[in-house]
Amino acid sequence: MFYEPKKKNHGLPKNPFNSLVIPRPIGWISSVDKVGVFNLAPYSFFNAVSYSPPTVMFSSGMGPNDDRTKDSARNVESTGEFVCNLANWETREQMNQSSATLPPESDEIELTKLTPIPSSLISAPRIEEAPVHLECKYIKTVEMPGWNESDFYKVIFGEVIGIHIKDEFITDEGLIDVAKVIPIGRLGYNDYAKVSIDSIFTLDRPA
Numbered sequence: 001m002f003y004e005p006k007k008k009n010h011g012l013p014k015n016p017f018n019s020l021v022i023p024r025p026i027g028w029i030s031s032v033d034k035v036g037v038f039n040l041a042p043y044s045f046f047n048a049v050s051y052s053p054p055t056v057m058f059s060s061g062m063g064p065n066d067d068r069t070k071d072s073a074r075n076v077e078s079t080g081e082f083v084c085n086l087a088n089w090e091t092r093e094q095m096n097q098s099s100a101t102l103p104p105e106s107d108e109i110e111l112t113k114l115t116p117i118p119s120s121l122i123s124a125p126r127i128e129e130a131p132v133h134l135e136c137k138y139i140k141t142v143e144m145p146g147w148n149e150s151d152f153y154k155v156i157f158g159e160v161i162g163i164h165i166k167d168e169f170i171t172d173e174g175l176i177d178v179a180k181v182i183p184i185g186r187l188g189y190n191d192y193a194k195v196s197i198d199s200i201f202t203l204d205r206p207a
C-alpha cells in the first residue's frame with residue numbers, strides 16, 4: 001500500500017505511523033516547576049542525538065492548558081533542567097500511569113507512588129525506582145509547526161551533564177547489563193516491547 005499522511009488516505013482503522021517507527025525508547029521526564037511542584041511524564045518521541053556532549057531530545061505535543069504547552073516542556077523551558085529516567089519492565093505500570101493528563105499543580109510522582117530523590121547537579125528530581133537517570137541541562141527548543149496553525153510540537157534538546165547507573169546493572173566486565181535492566185520500548189497503539197535476554201543479538205561491524 002501507499003498513502004500520503006496529509007491526505008489521511010491509509011484506509012486503516014487507525015493511523016499506522018506510530019507503528020512504523022518502532023520500537024521507540026521512552027524518555028521518562030521528571031522536572032520541577034518554578035514553585036517547586038514535581039512533574040513526571042513519558043515521552044516516546046524521544047532519543048539521543050549526539051555523543052560529545054551527550055544530548056537527548058523529546059518532542060512535546062500540545063497541552064490542555066491556556067499556553068497549549070505540556071507541563072514537562074513548560075517546566076524545562078522555565079527552569080532549564082530535567083531528568084530523563086529509563087523506563088523498564090519493572091516500572092512499566094507507573095510509567096503508563098504517569099501519562100495521565102493532570103493540572104500543572106499535580107505531582108505524578110506522588111500519584112504513582114514513586115520515590116523522588118535529589119539529583120546531583122540540578123534541582124529536578126530523579127525517580128529512585130528507575131535503573132538509570134540522565135541529569136540534563138536545557139539547550140533549546142525547536143518548534144515544529146503542525147498541519148493546522150493552532151497545532152505545534154516543541155522539540156526540547158538537553159545536554160546530559162550527569163549520569164547515574166545503579167551498580168547492580170553493571171556486569172563484572174564493566175558493561176551495562178541490558179538483559180537485567182529490561183528496558184521497554186514504545187510500539188504503535190497501546191503496545192510495547194521489552195528487551196530481554198533472548199531478544200538481544202550481536203553483529204560485528206564491517207572493517
Ligand SMILES: Cc1cc2nc3c(=O)[nH]c(=O)nc-3n(C[C@H](O)[C@H](O)[C@H](O)COP(=O)(O)O)c2cc1C
Binds near residue numbers: 039041073
Ligand atoms: C509511552 C508513552 C509515550 C508518550 N509519548 C509522548 C510524546 O512523545 N509526546 C507527547 O507530547 N506526549 C506523549 N505521551 C503523552 C504524555 O505522556 C501525556 O500527554 C502527559 O500527560 C504529559 O504530561 P505533562 O503535561 O506532565 O508533561 C506519551 C504517553 C505514553 C504512555
